[in-house]
Amino acid sequence: NAGVTQTPKFQVLKTGQSMTLQCAQDMNHEYMSWYRQDPGMGLRLIHYSVGAGITDQGEVPNGYNVSRSTTEDFPLRLLSAAPSQTSVYFCASSSGRNNSPLHFGNGTRLTVT
Amino acid sequence: AQSVTQLDSQVPVFEEAPVELRCNYSSSVSVYLFWYVQYPNQGLQLLLKYLSGSTLVKGINGFEAEFNKSQTSFHLRKPSVHISDTAEYFCAVMNSGGYQKVTFGIGTKLQVIP
Numbered sequence: 326n327a328g329v330t331q332t333p334k335f336q337v338l339k340t341g342q343s344m345t346l347q348c349a350q351d352m353n354h355e356y357m358s359w360y361r362q363d364p365g366m367g368l369r370l371i372h373y374s375v376g377a378g379i380t381d382q383g384e385v386p387n388g389y390n391v392s393r394s395t396t397e398d399f400p401l402r403l404l405s406a407a408p409s410q411t412s413v414y415f416c417a418s419s420s421g422r423n424n425s426p427l428h429f430g431n432g433t434r435l436t437v438t
Numbered sequence: 439a440q441s442v443t444q445l446d447s448q449v450p451v452f453e454e455a456p457v458e459l460r461c462n463y464s465s466s467v468s469v470y471l472f473w474y475v476q477y478p479n480q481g482l483q484l485l486l487k488y489l490s491g492s493t494l495v496k497g498i499n500g501f502e503a504e505f506n507k508s509q510t511s512f513h514l515r516k517p518s519v520h521i522s523d524t525a526e527y528f529c530a531v532m533n534s535g536g537y538q539k540v541t542f543g544i545g546t547k548l549q550v551i552p
Contacts, residue, residue, distance in 0.1 A: 329481070358540075360542075365447070365544060366544060367444075367528065367542045367543055367544035367545050368482075368528065368542040369542075370539065370540075370541075373539070383539075415481055415482070417481075417482075424470055424487075424489045424534075426472055426484045426487055427474075427482070427484075427540060429474075429481030429482045429483070430481050431479075431480055431481045432479075432480075432481055
């Protein structure tokens with residue numbers, strides 16, 4: 326049972342480059358989300374999705390795009406990377422019912438130079 | 439809007455001593471409360487959750503937390519810590535009134551000293 330799988334684990338980008346962080350879950354979860362984790366700031370919600378074809382912005386959406394074409398996948402796109410996007414990114418999913426906890430991937434550590 | 443405050447950014451404690459990690463929240467509606475643990479270079483794992491009912495909830499690895507509605511707190515406790523408990527702990531609140539959005543605290547780093 327893989328749970329939530331994130332790729333890549335590490336990535337270095339130059340300012341202005343674009344890339345996609347991949348996230349896949351095999352638990353048939355309706356809800357998926359992306360967080361970034363920065364020292365002293367905890368986890369901040371970037372974007373989330375409550376089902377295929379439905380996405381919405383979180384607390385810090387600027388500079389990021391998402392789409393949800395299938396239940397399993399929820400990629401996060403950085404269109405033009407900036408040093409301020411250096412962070413650890415976590416994908417999480419849940420069944421979407423109000424009392425269900427989040428299941429997290431192991432994270433992607435992104436450095437933008 | 440909802441928010442979570444973790445009052446201590448770092449907590450050093452000697453092995454086999456008790457520990458309490460503090461968490462306060464604010465919300466205009468009913469919430470569900472969670473504690474997650476993050477070991478180095480890993481994602482977050484659920485430690486325990488409060489949904490309703492008994493205000494004392496027990497989780498994995500000997501941890502427990504008590505929900506106090508009047509003080510809007512959800513402090514995490516363990517009577518005797520082990521070296522393996524060294525990790526970062528996050529308190530989180532989820533709004534029970536609508537689509538699932540979770541707000542996390544900034545985390546508390548627990549360092550267990552041998």
